[in-house]
Amino acid sequence: MKKHQSKRVDIISIKMVKEKSILYKERKITSPINIVELMKDFIEDSDREKFIVIYLNTKNEPIAIHTVSIGSLNASIVHPREVMKGAILSNSSGMILVHNHPSGDTRPSNEDKSITDRLKNAGELLGIKVLDHIIIGYDGAYYSFKENELI
Numbered sequence: 001m002k003k004h005q006s007k008r009v010d011i012i013s014i015k016m017v018k019e020k021s022i023l024y025k026e027r028k029i030t031s032p033i034n035i036v037e038l039m040k041d042f043i044e045d046s047d048r049e050k051f052i053v054i055y056l057n058t059k060n061e062p063i064a065i066h067t068v069s070i071g072s073l074n075a076s077i078v079h080p081r082e083v084m085k086g087a088i089l090s091n092s093s094g095m096i097l098v099h100n101h102p103s104g105d106t107r108p109s110n111e112d113k114s115i116t117d118r119l120k121n122a123g124e125l126l127g128i129k130v131l132d133h134i135i136i137g138y139d140g141a142y143y144s145f146k147e148n149e150l151i
Helices: 032-043 080-089 110-126
Strands: 050-056 062-070 094-100 129-136 142-144
Touching (some): 032 062
């Protein structure tokens, strides 16, 4: 008769760690322009794609900003699990997806549309709404999925 080996199981706690904070003078997100202004310092002159999520409370006030992925010149890997982890830990009720196109062309790719749909569906399961997905180009140029009725 074979003797069972014991297995160690970790007991964990999950915490969100604040790296730093910034002042946001608008307080509330009311339009894509608010997002573009908020994201300037994060992605304006980046030579690689960055995918960032802004988590919001029920009043559409930003409560956390999470850089989910830093990719290559024309792509970044985004998994719903990583986006939703930040949403849950920050107790957000909504989120706005933001990424840049270093080429300056703000038109969404098929991949952009696909990840938006995946994240929207994942958010619906968790009760966390994807309010917009904004692609930022050069000199304040942007594309809003909401303004273009893709969300």
